[in-house]
Amino acid sequence: MRALTGRRLSSALIMVVGLLQGVAARERGPRVEVVCPSAPIPVRVADKQVLVYELRLTNFDVVPLILKRLEVFPGALSNPPLKVFAEDALTPILHQVGAQMGSKSSTTVDPGRQDVLFIWIEMPSQAPVPVALHHRMVFAPSASGAGTPAAEAILEDFPVPVSQEAAPLLRSPFDGGVWAGDGIGNDTPHRRSLFAIDGGVHQPERFAIDWVKVGPNGDAHHGTARNEDWWGYGEPLYAVADGEVTQVVSDIPENVPRVLPAQITLDNIAGNYVVLRIAPNRYVTYAHLKTGSIVVRPHQRLRRGALIGRLGNSGNTTGPHLHLQVTDRDSVLRSEGVPFIFDEFTYLGPGSDYEVDKHPSVPRMRSIPENNAVVEFRGKARER
Numbered sequence: 001m002r003a004l005t006g007r008r009l010s011s012a013l014i015m016v017v018g019l020l021q022g023v024a025a026r027e028r029g030p031r032v033e034v035v036c037p038s039a040p041i042p043v044r045v046a047d048k049q050v051l052v053y054e055l056r057l058t059n060f061d062v063v064p065l066i067l068k069r070l071e072v073f074p075g076a077l078s079n080p081p082l083k084v085f086a087e088d089a090l091t092p093i094l095h096q097v098g099a100q101m102g103s104k105s106s107t108t109v110d111p112g113r114q115d116v117l118f119i120w121i122e123m124p125s126q127a128p129v130p131v132a133l134h135h136r137m138v139f140a141p142s143a144s145g146a147g148t149p150a151a152e153a154i155l156e157d158f159p160v161p162v163s164q165e166a167a168p169l170l171r172s173p174f175d176g177g178v179w180a181g182d183g184i185g186n187d188t189p190h191r192r193s194l195f196a197i198d199g200g201v202h203q204p205e206r207f208a209i210d211w212v213k214v215g216p217n218g219d220a221h222h223g224t225a226r227n228e229d230w231w232g233y234g235e236p237l238y239a240v241a242d243g244e245v246t247q248v249v250s251d252i253p254e255n256v257p258r259v260l261p262a263q264i265t266l267d268n269i270a271g272n273y274v275v276l277r278i279a280p281n282r283y284v285t286y287a288h289l290k291t292g293s294i295v296v297r298p299h300q301r302l303r304r305g306a307l308i309g310r311l312g313n314s315g316n317t318t319g320p321h322l323h324l325q326v327t328d329r330d331s332v333l334r335s336e337g338v339p340f341i342f343d344e345f346t347y348l349g350p351g352s353d354y355e356v357d358k359h360p361s362v363p364r365m366r367s368i369p370e371n372n373a374v375v376e377f378r379g380k381a382r383e384r
Helices: 002-020
Strands: 032-035 043-045 048-059 065-074 083-086 094-096 114-124 132-141 153-161 177-182 195-197 200-202 209-213 236-238 243-249 272-279 282-289 307-310 322-327 341-350 362-367 373-377
Touching (some): 048 153, 065 114, 282 307
Antiparallel strands (some): 043 048, 048 114, 065 083, 195 200, 209 322, 236 307, 243 272, 282 322, 341 362, 341 373
16 A cells, blocks of 8 residues: 555656646746834825835855845835845944844844845825835855855745835824934834843844934024933823823833933833833833833823823933833843834924024924934823
């Protein structure tokens, strides 16, 4: 019986081979694994819609592979590309896992290594959002010798679904004032932060913003010796939406300005913090709060505008500020960062050249501030 079964399998294999002889052989393509860890969610930034996501590339070949070109299409590859990255445009968006931030970039993915493509695509604000993005990647192995041309290998199509979810609409966490936000951008430290924890890799800070208050001197502080020298220190913080408190940590000591804690751990990295669930799979984290200032408790339901605590200088920070992020899970670090928008604010220009008495004043609605933005939030009556 076993011999008969073996003959039948051999005959079936011969038949399949015979059928394939009349079909053009398919190229093997590049020996890479491509993974998109989190589907992009469209978000409005100024007058654009932006799609923000990553592609993780792992080289399973025995030679280095050079990424020569990346094309992103709205749907089928027969459509005109939304974005083309080639040569110098690829270098700043490709980062080798394990390399220090700011280290020299390269388009070469070494054998057995993983690189991350940080992709940022802008579209007109009224443009239809694609259901999926398709990608064509062109690789070439490193030349085997002088004058030897490198044969290209093409990953013809890699689809990434685009989430049709809307970014949550938030009110300001402050009661008015002028604030500088170290916000979203494709090359910011938050954007490039990867956390490997308990066997998984996460990017909770994909859209996180660090907020410092700007005072009448046009700066975030009027001295450096004390936390009280920062204009924002002790500022009240409010619920950005209706929700339920899921986590509270309130006993991390305050830092001396310009001095980090002796040891940063998973337990103290966020300092004193509150997590507020504002929708299914949407959690807002307020981090680095003032010790003893938090007035809410786990499982407490809050209305938009309710007092949460006060801005402080606890955890992984060298000065008083609010770290604000929205994630898809009830975890500060073991989660994926998702975009959000504020109902309204006034854009006062980039922080790099902000002057108190000389700046633009551009009203914006239903948008997230871009990186290095100074914005003014209008004060509102508390909602109880």
